[in-house]
Amino acid sequence: MSHFTSIKTQIKDANVLVQSLADVGFKNVEVHETPQHLYGYQGDVRPETAEVIIRRNYIGSASNDIGFKKQEDGQFQAIISEYDRSKYGQKWLNRLMQRYGYYALIKSAQTEGFTVEEDEVLEDGTVRVVVARWA
Numbered sequence: 001m002s003h004f005t006s007i008k009t010q011i012k013d014a015n016v017l018v019q020s021l022a023d024v025g026f027k028n029v030e031v032h033e034t035p036q037h038l039y040g041y042q043g044d045v046r047p048e049t050a051e052v053i054i055r056r057n058y059i060g061s062a063s064n065d066i067g068f069k070k071q072e073d074g075q076f077q078a079i080i081s082e083y084d085r086s087k088y089g090q091k092w093l094n095r096l097m098q099r100y101g102y103y104a105l106i107k108s109a110q111t112e113g114f115t116v117e118e119d120e121v122l123e124d125g126t127v128r129v130v131v132a133r134w135a
């Protein structure tokens with residue numbers, strides 16, 4: 001039975017998280033108002049719960065669910081099993097956070113009345129976004 005580890009993130013918006021997860025390969029994501037139990041690789045119900053869940057059948061046959069649990073401060077904490085951290089560890093979380101930052105910026109810019117003028121990924125993987133607001 002794999003041990004689950006909780007990893008603090010800067011993620012606060014579940015919808016933006018779902019968009020970001022799609023960019024890193026997970027298009028089948030559950031979003032719940034109340035936390036739901038995660039399942040282990042044998043289909044066993046685990047005590048860990050989360051509001052945003054990638055079910056194990058979308059991760060791999062020997063994998064556990066990956067969850068994102070909302071904390072009191074509004075941020076989501078990633079819950080990833082020891083087994084799955086070999087593939088979905090810090091490097092994967094960094095890529096997810098980069099996509100989250102991108103979508104959060106676009107959403108915020110649009111909310112504030114800005115338009116995206118330029119949007120490109122540089123050779124080193126850096127995302128460059130230019131926004132403008134015309135008075």
